[in-house]
Amino acid sequence: MTCDRARTLYLAGDAGDDELAHLAACAACRDERSALDTTRSALSGRAMWLEPAPHIADQVVAMISGSPAAAVREPRRRAKAWTRLAAVAAAVVVAVGLGIATRPPAPDWEVAMPGTEAAPAATASVKGWNEEGGTRLRLNIAGLPDAPTGSVYEFWLTSDAVHVSAGTFAAAGEVELWVGVARRDYPRLWVTLEKLDEDESLSGVNVMDTGY
Ligand SMILES: [Zn+2]
Known part of the structure; x- marks a missing residue:
């Protein structure tokens, strides 16, 4: 169980028992927990689906990689087809997860x-x-x-x-x-x-x- 995987699945709302146990037990992940929760609610909130904030991808990446998280800015509200935007937000989470899965290992x-x-x-x-x-x-x-x-x-x-x-x-x-x-x-x-x-x-x- 890596920190990246646990944080990615948690943000995506797909964390299972293993991931939740890791987030509770790992000191580095406990430090990130409130930032993770803030971003997770931004990802799942209605305002998010109306218009995803343009900085959200950076924020998700920062969160998962453990760098200091930027504050969640209130996205501007503008009516758009929410299904397309929901797909965009879901794709951000999936892309971040795939990026982590394919990150090359450190040299020997x-x-x-x-x-x-x-x-x-x-x-x-x-x-x-x-x-x-x-x-x-x-x-x-x-x-x-x-x-x-x-x-x-x-x-x-x-x-x-x-x-x-x-x-x-x-x-x-x-x-x-x-x-x-x-x-x-x-x-x-x-x-x-x-x-x-x-x-x-x-x-x-x-x-x-x-x-x-
Ligand atoms: Zn961890």
Whole structure:
């Protein structure tokens, strides 16, 4: 039972025994309870269905994520088809719930990968998720010039003299890669600039490197 799930279901009016027990037992959720109640009554009140306040989505998100909640402002009253607006409000709650359900998990590890003498302005963070059969990697790279035409950057994991390529990329920014080994077995992470030629081996210039 996570706080997000309990709060989302409570706001949606779908909290069962498990969620209510969590909201009563969890100190963080108890602190949010009066704010949750305020938003829940705003969501279910008649004024809400006449015209949902434009800030309501932000407020619901803030409530569920535990950030300080804004005060509930009285929505302006204007007659509209209430069924459509009820659907909008319900969709907000559902969308918030789905957003939480699909929020990516925190990485299992993260390491800084500085530039070498060949790329002294380059910096990167490498995040890794240890998964079945390998490791999912996300690189956030800054200060690395685009790879020259006819070349690509290649990301390597190394243990002694054994190098495993996790793939190639052409420019800095966010890069997603996958490799079929675990970092605990291949602790050194580094990047080379490789020419696109028939030589598939590691032959390029080392531009970023965690070392061991
Ligand atoms: Zn909680």
